[in-house]
Amino acid sequence: MNLMSILTRLGLCDPDLTPQKSYGQDGEDLILDRLLERLTTGFYVDVGAHHPARFSNTYLFYRRGWRGINIDAQPGSMKPFDRLRPRDINIECGVAGSPGRLTYHRFDEPALNTFDATEAQRKNRAPYHLIETIEVEVQRLDALLDEYLPPGQAIDFLSVDVEGLDHDVLASNDWTRYRPRFVLAETLRTDMLQLADCPIAELMRNVGYTPVSKAYNTTFFAREAQ
Template sequence: MIIKKYIPCPIRNILNRIFDFFTWDQWCTRSWSQEGEDMVLRRIFEKKKNGFYVDVGAHHPKRFSNTYALYQRGWSGINIDAMPGSMRLFRKWRPKDINLELGIGKIAGSFDYYIFNEPALNGFSSQLSEDRARKDNPYYIKDVIEVDIFPLRDVLDKHVDGKSIDFLSVDVEGLDLEVLKSNDWSKYRPRYVLAEMLASSLNDIVTDPVVQFMNECGYVIYAKQVNTVFFRNKDSLY
């Protein structure tokens, strides 16, 4: 049952949760990701109890999270998001994780960060942000601030501490390739990498610059959700 759409959204969400609670189904699996990415990850790592992840563009400890389902199973990792104040909830709900409030990019420095009325759209891409603000939709830019950016390799050098990375999730609103290029792929080679590729189809992705770069780094396409592509390290056993 889905509560009628004419009921205001916050109330509708609460009513749906109450209904779900009283109609529990033993075959139901909960997902926190936006497009079910965490369900794919649970399938990939179904026998692994304490893995390690890196989530760039983590956004929220639960909402649209590719890592929360595994955190509940005993995993831990590094959450990174550039939104000022974003790590307050991570420190509250994800205390076992390393929670970092900063941006990731190819070159260290301070760059303009576009803040929307929908925080999931926040990012450093001026073109994508301005395009979204011009469209006929309810989203708009609230503010533009300067945020510090660091290459991913530098952040991992400081915080990974010899751990093997099971998967890297990157979702930074149009600049995923820049984040991927900022890693040291000879040193940090996650078993799987998730990258956002907006409005991509199975026919398009082979020629996409992200796919070409990941192929050069020794990764192959493994799976795809609506806007997320999974890459597998060719050297990985699973």
């Protein structure tokens, strides 16, 4: 236990006023931590997990003792997860609206990898470059949760960041059965005022979720009370 943890436990340090390290690309994990009121244990699902720590919305929580499911389509992506995050369930697979195989665009910066050909074309410019396209297996999100989510396990948050196909991923969930407390989705080039016309926000409203916060590229949705 470090000095800051000891001081916090003794009531000598307010965590709300103490600088914290963020692993998310735009501080999403710190916003989520505040929304979850610094919950000490929980379960997450991360679609487009990318890396165990870099640009990770879940690593802060894993370090605290949480566990969850990490999903990414990048070939070989789960090897570092298996090594560095052994408590988690790590799945190398794409997520889409129907099972099958899709063309996956791989960049020299893996965080830009995408199934979306339009996004791939837009991002294929200096300093980043497309290195290859390959066919990879995809499954619906609800099918993966059917197979891998432990029986009776509630989901505290779902993080989706798949570079252009976030709507398809969210639409592939069964929202009558799998209802995380919070959902994080990438809403590129969309500010808070534009959310009213955002297809992802409309989908989330239709399944009972309300936007409650915004990072630069990510919108946070909270499950409405039943």
